[in-house]
Amino acid sequence: LGGLHALEYRGYDSSGIAFFEKNGQLRSVKSAGKIACLENKLANEENVNTRCVIGHTRWATHGAPTDVNSHPHGNGRLMLVHNGIIENCRELKLELEGAGYAFQSDTDTEAAALLIDSCTREGDRLSGINRALGKIRGSYAFGILFADEPGVIWAARQDSPLIVGLGENENLIASDVTAILAYTRRYLALENGDVAKITRDAVTVYRPDGSEVKREPQTALWDLAAAMRGGHAHFMHKEIYEEPDAVKKTLFPRISDGLPDFSPEGLSPDAIRSVRSVRIVACGTAYHAGLAGAAVLERVARVRAYAEIASEFRYRNPVIEPDELVILISQSGETADTIAALRLAKAAGAFTLGIVNTVGSTVARESDAVLYTYAGPEIAVASTKAYTVQTALMTLFGIWVGYIRGSVSETVARGYVSDLTSALPNEIKKILAREKELKAIAAYVAEKNDMFFIGRLFDASLAAEASLKLKEISYIHSEAYAAGELKHGTISLIEPGTPVVALSCEGGIREKMVGNMKEVVARGANLYVFAAGKDGVTELSEMAKVAFLCPDCPETIAP
CATH class of the missing domain: 3.60.20.10 (Aminohydrolase, N-terminal nucleophile (Ntn) domain)
Incomplete structure (x- = not known):
């Protein structure tokens, strides 16, 4: 029992x-x-x-x-x-x-x-x-x-x-x-x-x-104490508060002299240089981490990258090239569709890389190489810290790929790594210290029947994960959209009082996001803005019912 x-x-x-x-x-x-x-x-x-x-x-x-x-x-x-x-x-x-x-x-x-x-x-x-x-x-x-x-x-x-x-x-x-x-x-x-x-x-x-x-x-890797609530009201709350340490445990062992290094884990720099494209295959939350990882690989490493849902990938007879890197992300390492995708990729001759949290799991055993996320046990049904460390690890991996392929200089790579290892854990702690503010925002929307999340680029993948979390935890109907797609039908669903959460961590396209926010406000939406950086935030605050701002957070880690 x-x-x-x-x-x-x-x-x-x-x-x-x-x-x-x-x-x-x-x-x-x-x-x-x-x-x-x-x-x-x-x-x-x-x-x-x-x-x-x-x-x-x-x-x-x-x-x-x-x-x-x-x-x-x-x-x-x-x-x-x-x-x-x-x-x-x-x-x-x-x-x-x-x-x-x-x-x-x-x-x-x-x-x-x-x-x-x-x-x-x-x-x-x-x-x-x-x-x-x-x-x-x-x-x-x-x-x-x-x-x-x-x-x-x-x-x-x-x-x-x-x-x-x-x-x-x-x-x-x-x-x-x-x-x-x-x-x-x-x-x-x-x-x-x-x-x-x-x-x-x-x-x-x-x-x-x-x-x-x-x-x-x-x-x-963990004991019974790690699988207990430790004084928190529930496991999800505990696991959110474990994120700063989980990020450190996952990233620090992969850094040597201020630069990322994955070669001790079976990843040859020469082999990575020869990769023509990267395909990330996963399900649910891990898929959303894959979307973020694909964005980093394209932006930083300048390599063609895209994420796919494992349950679709395995059945559509995909074209898999031998010079393709296929990354499989799974917290448990036992997700059936992801395992099937892994075997399909291996049969096609692609090099496979598993990113998992569970040592000795099927994905870990069967992949050509494996990167472990040292997040500890995740007991809550809704994934939180696993998503954060998967995204952080994919970001560090993207920096490494960019560095060894010559897409980013050593100086730039060191700056990115510093943001990840020093700024990211501290920024998470700062946000956790503002829990009362977040609870107040939650109280505004708790009785609503529908909710929308919007964002662009990296923020679009984050919006998808935020929407999934809301559905899993509250059973409130929620949808996430790339903000530029609002005008293609979605805007017609916005009614007076509809809560819309806008994520704006991409400073380079803030003006575009402001335009999208004005569209929903014009239709009576209650706008909740989560933004990083200092540029253009005054206008965001003026439009929003509530604005949650992180002005000192580096853009590289803001999402």
Whole structure:
């Protein structure tokens, strides 16, 4: 239950566990709602042998969030928990019903559980599990208990993260390292196709052909204390306040004598000089960091660069050149679409660079080179510090590429690095010290139903991330636009009182932004301006309902 609580941040609508009773019978207890509802059901259980248990928090995909649809699933012979989606669920269900199986739930997971039951009734267990897995299309991380093996957990992974925690006189499985930190920091990362047999004393990992394979133990970079709130009201607040240190930890190891240097991390300057273009592929917040990174690479390094959404990239049969650098950004390193894009790029012969926060993750292992963001655990559902350090790291990388390709001089490169390493952490701290001002702005818009964010160039990518954060946290409908696109339809949505947030950190185009702001104010919008620098800010302040200004912030790091 402690492990399930550690995973609450990922969101869920039901939970459940499977265990052996003291008489050896295998059974489950499940509940829709919070883990507290499950704990209430378990409060009066006296017949529980807790030495071998599996549990799960479910976010409904197949079937409503009900007690019946909650995990684990199975029958009297086995119980199974599952992260992922079984894509051929319907055909498996028809096959199993034809074999006499009856389904109790509406889930895809029950189809997987009963399929494994069917395939393990004859022959050895491992072969049966692998036969079942060979019939499944989709993604899964499975934890399985069999009634006739009371001290054993079987685990299997395909395109969904799964680790095995290595404790003292105990071993654990989890989908995220945060779930095991209270017990151990050592773990094995299972790879696609792996099946593991786990007891309290041993872990054996098998491949689909039944052969044993060794997976090297890894150690989590953070401990339990790092994954706690530390006196903050919630994880998101804590993680925002961790940004200055996270930036330092990520950037400082990559600086030598005042200049960026990524060559110790497997990036050859000669190879980077030969790159003709850079493609950045990611999802969600990481994609927005990629947009910022592409802007830096073009502006500073003068290399063709663009960002793409991984879920689109992988399906559109992209043209990938061998002299192209493909950068994959993912906080977890386990984003399924990003992993698929990585494999597509490698198959095309491109050099791949992973930017991830999780050591030993799939993106880290499979990329030709990897840059870690040393942000520590990010527990909040809405990413904050991960985005900041991804953007900062991409900026430093862009400076390095520009320097080694001769696009920027040593003097200019040193100035950029100084802004990043000295000014950026301090400017973040200054903004955090103004939290009351930001809360006051939030109070203005909290009851609104719609909101718009606008910006140009670098600010446009920042507007996209700000809009995503508002939607994730407040459920307020929000859209982000490149400010120059307002006149192409969007302006018609602006009504009296509509909140519009304008980002103006690009001093060279401030006059253009002022024109866009006047357009929305003329239609009655309530304008909230976030701007850096000193030039032209008086006019911004006069137009805005509220202006949040950072006059001393260098333009290179303002966004």
